[in-house]
Amino acid sequence: MSERRAVPPWLQEKISASLPGAERRRFTHVGFMEKTLNAITKFMDDQLFSEQIAKERGLLQTLDPRAKLLSVFLLILTTALFHHAFPLILMNLWVLWLAKSSGVPLSLFTKRVWIVVPLFTGIVVLPSLFNVVRPGTPVWTVFRLEHPVTLRYLTIPADVAVTREGLAAAALLVLRAGASVSLAVLLTITTRWNTLLKALEVLCIPAIFIAVLDMSYRYIFLLLHTSNDMFLARKSRLTGRLRPKEARRFVASVMGNLWGKTTALGTEVHGAMLARGYTGTPKSVSHFVMKGSDKVWLALVCVVALSLLGVDRVIL
Amino acid sequence: MSFSDSSADAFSLTKVNFSYPGSEDGVRDLDLTIREGERVVLLGANGSGKSTLLKILDGLLFPQSGEMRAFGHPIDEKALDDPEFNAAFRQRVGFVFQNSEAQLFSSNVWEEIAFGPLQMGFSVERTNERVEDVLEFFDLASIKDRPPFRLSGGEKKRVALAAVVAANPTVLLLDEPTVALDPRTQRWVIDMLVQFGHAGKTLVTATHDLDIIGEIADRVLVFGEDHHLVAEGKPEEILLDRDLLLHVNLIDPRYHEHVYAGGHRTHHSHD
Numbered sequence: 001m002s003e004r005r006a007v008p009p010w011l012q013e014k015i016s017a018s019l020p021g022a023e024r025r026r027f028t029h030v031g032f033m034e035k036t037l038n039a040i041t042k043f044m045d046d047q048l049f050s051e052q053i054a055k056e057r058g059l060l061q062t063l064d065p066r067a068k069l070l071s072v073f074l075l076i077l078t079t080a081l082f083h084h085a086f087p088l089i090l091m092n093l094w095v096l097w098l099a100k101s102s103g104v105p106l107s108l109f110t111k112r113v114w115i116v117v118p119l120f121t122g123i124v125v126l127p128s129l130f131n132v133v134r135p136g137t138p139v140w141t142v143f144r145l146e147h148p149v150t151l152r153y154l155t156i157p158a159d160v161a162v163t164r165e166g167l168a169a170a171a172l173l174v175l176r177a178g179a180s181v182s183l184a185v186l187l188t189i190t191t192r193w194n195t196l197l198k199a200l201e202v203l204c205i206p207a208i209f210i211a212v213l214d215m216s217y218r219y220i221f222l223l224l225h226t227s228n229d230m231f232l233a234r235k236s237r238l239t240g241r242l243r244p245k246e247a248r249r250f251v252a253s254v255m256g257n258l259w260g261k262t263t264a265l266g267t268e269v270h271g272a273m274l275a276r277g278y279t280g281t282p283k284s285v286s287h288f289v290m291k292g293s294d295k296v297w298l299a300l301v302c303v304v305a306l307s308l309l310g311v312d313r314v315i316l
Numbered sequence: 317m318s319f320s321d322s323s324a325d326a327f328s329l330t331k332v333n334f335s336y337p338g339s340e341d342g343v344r345d346l347d348l349t350i351r352e353g354e355r356v357v358l359l360g361a362n363g364s365g366k367s368t369l370l371k372i373l374d375g376l377l378f379p380q381s382g383e384m385r386a387f388g389h390p391i392d393e394k395a396l397d398d399p400e401f402n403a404a405f406r407q408r409v410g411f412v413f414q415n416s417e418a419q420l421f422s423s424n425v426w427e428e429i430a431f432g433p434l435q436m437g438f439s440v441e442r443t444n445e446r447v448e449d450v451l452e453f454f455d456l457a458s459i460k461d462r463p464p465f466r467l468s469g470g471e472k473k474r475v476a477l478a479a480v481v482a483a484n485p486t487v488l489l490l491d492e493p494t495v496a497l498d499p500r501t502q503r504w505v506i507d508m509l510v511q512f513g514h515a516g517k518t519l520v521t522a523t524h525d526l527d528i529i530g531e532i533a534d535r536v537l538v539f540g541e542d543h544h545l546v547a548e549g550k551p552e553e554i555l556l557d558r559d560l561l562l563h564v565n566l567i568d569p570r571y572h573e574h575v576y577a578g579g580h581r582t583h584h585s586h587d
Contacts, residue, residue: 194423194463214423221465222417268418271376275413276483277406277435279399285430285440 058102136163360539366522410485470501
């Protein structure tokens, strides 16, 4: 080590300890840094919250994860086969009851499902509401043209309207997507993520895929923590608002840095696995036990699925 | 190939050289023998090649020249490609990494501990028994379902050690086992290593912490910043050699620790 150097004069300058009065702004600008930090925190909170629900002693939490996964798979498949809205409404109501019986707060559950579903499915079904795409009985005329217009393969009628058939098809699709998403959300919120991944073996997913997913999930958290630290470190040295160019440069450097860290960590993890005898074939122990109650549950799900299918195909 | 005809040498290295691509870091011209049941400390400043040597001993890196033998058998990529030999070697040699984040790759503590025994081909029943024993011995039963990201630094180190010990290795390689730990966890790790030493395990510990070597080493190997082995001896001999410790950047002339043969230590500065 070199000889200790004298402290440079600028480092000895005293800055007044008193801070100027802060100007209180009515509107605070939320920069990308805060948004990123908030998003990371929200993700962590969501995971923690899901884990808490998965630990509850509700109806679905007591089931063997494989039975739960199979039943959800079967119910989603059945939902896709319905032709009428009535069984779909029944299915949605039943899923809501299941959520309530499993200690899932209904407000959170419905928000997660019924904000996302209409938004995304709505965009998909929007064109089919109009008689431009699907001819049918008009219920609401949007606008009138002087005469029909033909554009190569598409004919636009003089009265462009929302049709009854279009509305029915859209409602059916939204209800179907709602039921499927509800079932998927219910499965993920009432099962710990690593348990759920392990249960995928029942669907004959190769062990190597399950192991890779499991490790990815574990390291996502570590890398999120690292990103969080990098953003916080940058924020702690920020004296003003970042210009867009600087912000872009910072994000690029975080990405590069994370990439480097991920690569180095990947090499080290592989070394740690080899050191403990890993030869490329993952081995794990399953502690799942299919109890009598799980078999009863699977039978009940089959009865519900067949009954609703019967209502859909025979009665309606 | 089997380890049944192994000699009393756990490791023997002859003229071993290793350097990373584009870097001078690594080890140079290393001749070294570690006997079974011996407790050896690799002492050196940051970047002196201690971690690289541990990885060579664990068959994770291979010498670019020279030869490394474990239990009398040459260790190279070809030898470790043999599944039977690989499993036997991995069971005998356990490596506790400095970075617990890399070491703990499973989704919870139970699975982390079960990983080694399962890879060694233990049956499910035997794995369950072993994991329960390890959880009890390391006092980890209360956190067995926790994912690694919900463990403290001390808990991570305990789990990492437990996970490696679960396969009952003959040799334990430890990279800076006490670094960044609170005093109570440091003491726990040291006591555990002393216990392993009494149980006849071969311990090879890389560290630059002079405070711990008296307790965990029978022999100390000192590495210089030029990546050469510069000295070896008993802990008390090495700790009393102030010039050597200054030369290899393990103490600073202005502030250092005096270690007396009687074990009495004082800290003072030379200002």
